[in-house]
Each structure stands twice: as C-alpha cells, then as structure tokens.
Amino acid sequence: MEQWKKNLAVLWFGQFLVMGGMTMIIPFMSLYLQSERIGLTDQHEIATWAGVIFAGNFVTAFLFQPLWGKLSDRYGRKMMLLRSGFGMAIVMILMGFATSPWHLLLLRMVNGTISGFNPAAVSLISITTPKDRMGFAMGTLQSGGIAGTILGPFMGGLLADAVGYRPIFYLTGSLLFAASMLAFIIVKERFNREEAAAKPAMSVVEGFRKLSAVPQLMALFCVTFLLQFANIGPMPLMPLYVQELHGTTVNLAFWAGFVGSAAGLSNMFASPLLGRLSDRIGQERILGLSLIGAALLFIPQAFAGSVWQLLLFRLLQGCFMGGLIPSVNALVRRFTPDGMEGRSFSLNSSMLALGNMIGPIVGGLVSGWTGIRGVFLISAGLFLLNAVWVRRTLISKRGARVGGEGS
Structure with a gap:
C-alpha cells in the first residue's frame, strides 16, 4: 500500500x-x-x-x-x-x-x-x-x-x-x-525541520494577517464557520421541534436522536463520493453546488408537516453537507502559501470551534423571537450569501484565470 x-x-x-x-x-x-x-x-x-x-x-x-x-x-x-x-x-x-x-x-x-x-x-x-x-x-x-x-x-x-x-x-x-x-x-511525513527553522520567525498575529490577505481563504473559513453554526444552532431545539411534529411522547427520544443525526449519516457516505467527484470536476464547483443545495434544503425543514418529512429533508441536506468540508480543506491547501499549511488549517479549525460556541447561543436567541422555524430560514439565508461570496472569490476568478490561460 x-x-x-x-x-x-x-x-x-x-x-x-x-x-x-x-x-x-x-x-x-x-x-x-x-x-x-x-x-x-x-x-x-x-x-x-x-x-x-x-x-x-x-x-x-x-x-x-x-x-x-x-x-x-x-x-x-x-x-x-x-x-x-x-x-x-x-x-x-x-x-x-x-x-x-x-x-x-x-x-x-x-x-x-x-x-x-x-x-x-x-x-x-x-x-x-x-x-x-x-x-x-x-x-x-x-x-x-x-x-x-x-x-x-x-x-x-x-x-x-x-x-x-x-x-x-x-x-x-x-x-x-x-x-x-x-x-x-x-504515519510518515516528509518534513525538513532544518529548512523550516531557517525561515524567518512569524508570530501568530503576523501569520493571521498574511493569511487574511488571501480573499479565497477568508471565504473558505466563513464556509467552515457557517457550516458548524447552522448544524449546531438548531440542535438544542430539535427535540422540541420533533415533539411538536410528532404530537406524542411515545418514542420521542428515539425520533429526536434519529432526526438530529440524520444529516450526519448521509454526510458520512456522501463525503468520499463527492470528494472523488471534486477531483474530476473541481472543488470550486462542488463547493458552490453544495452550498446552494444545503441552503435550499433548510427551507422545507422550516415548513415540515411531519417527522418523516423533516427526516427526509435532513437526510438530503446531509448529502450536500458532505461536499463542503472536503472541498474546503482541499481548497485551503491550494490557496495557502507554502510553509503555512499548519497555521491555515488551525485557523479553519478555530472557525469550527467558533461555530460550535456561537451556534447554540444565537439559535436559542433567534428561536425566542421567531421559533425554531425561523432558525432554519436564517441559516438558509446565510448559506446563500456565503455561496455568492464563494462564487465571486473562487469560481469567477478561476474562470477568468482559465480564460486568460486559453487566450
């Protein structure tokens, strides 16, 4: 092997x-x-x-x-x-x-x-x-x-x-x-420690400034934050939503857990398949389509009339979610300056942790004003805005670059 x-x-x-x-x-x-x-x-x-x-x-x-x-x-x-x-x-x-x-x-x-x-x-x-x-x-x-x-x-x-x-x-x-x-x-890694040590020392703040000057990386970090924010935000409220749709306490815990993990189940199987597809047609395209698909599938979740409908929409959404993180990670590697890969992926991980922190707090506040259905709609809007950002910073520039090369 x-x-x-x-x-x-x-x-x-x-x-x-x-x-x-x-x-x-x-x-x-x-x-x-x-x-x-x-x-x-x-x-x-x-x-x-x-x-x-x-x-x-x-x-x-x-x-x-x-x-x-x-x-x-x-x-x-x-x-x-x-x-x-x-x-x-x-x-x-x-x-x-x-x-x-x-x-x-x-x-x-x-x-x-x-x-x-x-x-x-x-x-x-x-x-x-x-x-x-x-x-x-x-x-x-x-x-x-x-x-x-x-x-x-x-x-x-x-x-x-x-x-x-x-x-x-x-x-x-x-x-x-x-x-x-x-x-x-x-596990083996090709790493030249002497060469890395010979490079000028750069503080965490300086490293962040250098990476933040790359607009593609900022768009990708935002995808990571929004993905976790939108996934975690509704989770504490999901049992109450399932109870509202289910209409009975019989097997309520089972259905709440099943609905909560549904997107993750389909995500787990879709990630390698979409990752393989992205190697053929490009990570930018898979990322853009996945963002739009995930955004649109938040909308029917807000208007689900039964637990079965909610479960179906979350399973479908998980398929699109499966194309996000693998594409983001591959693109982060592409746009990161050589020698700063560790910093870049760690910043991406920080955005993941930030989404874990803020998602439940904001989700709880928003649901107090609009109910959990409003949380789904706001998540859909944020994903669509991020899709526009990704298109402008990644897909459009890639198309322009390819066109320039062809001419």
Missing part, C-alpha cells in the same frame, strides 16, 4: 476515535454530575454546569488552535498530531477521577487547549496525498470524523447503562492512546 493511503487509513481511525470520544459524554454528562462522586442535586445548577462544561472545550480550542498551527509549520504536523492525541488521552482518563464540576470544567478546557488532532491530520494528509486524489482523501478523512460524531453519543449511552459513567472515560482515553501509538508507528 502506498504511504499516503496508510496515512489516510490510520488517521481515519484516529479521527473516528477523537470525535467519538469528544461526543461520547454528551448523553450522560448531566447524569454524571448527579452521580454520588460529584453529587449535584439542583436541576438548574446541573443544567448550567452541563452547558458550561461542554462549551469550555470549544472556548480554549478556538483560542489556542492558531498557536499549534504555527508550531506545526515549524516542527512538523506529525509531532502536533501525537502531542494532541497523547495529551487528550491523558485528560480523558483524568476526567474519570473528577470529584467536582470544577474539575470537569478545568479538564475540558485543558482538553481544548491541547487539542489539534483534526487540523494536524488534515494538514498532514494535504501534504502527503497526490494532488489528483486530494478531494477523495479529504472526503474520506471527513467521513471518519462524522462517523465518530454520530456514533459517539450512541455508544456513550449504551456504555453508561452497561458499565457506568467513569469507565467510559478510562476506555475512551485508552482508545485515544492506542490510536496515537498507531499513528506514531505507521
């Missing part, structure tokens, strides 16, 4: 475990806070702590990703990959020993601080994969993260009933450690 394929297989597994481990605690976090070892009893206090603890990871991840990106360009992507993987494994195990909400919050914030497996993996794959297979590789890598995000809460719920809460942290930490060891042994 070619080395880039080995890298892709190992990092797919790593992405699955990292995202699965991060989302596995969602179904039982509030119950864990009520457990005998931590001992919270007030329901309002439990809800507040659960939200703050969950968000703490994304706050520090947003702040520290650019720093790790700078270091990855200087010392190598594989080193940052292993730093993040082994570090998160230790933090996850320590969460199993927590005795107060403050312990969990601190550990989640530490986890966000040292995180960076995803941007390091994407950057490494972008460097080692042949250009004509970039879309396929990015789509396949994306499917690993999506699979972990979907199956994580499901596995967490099953394991919580089977073995209790604390063993899940120990098991997840052990799996993250195993995935990191596998990456240490198998």
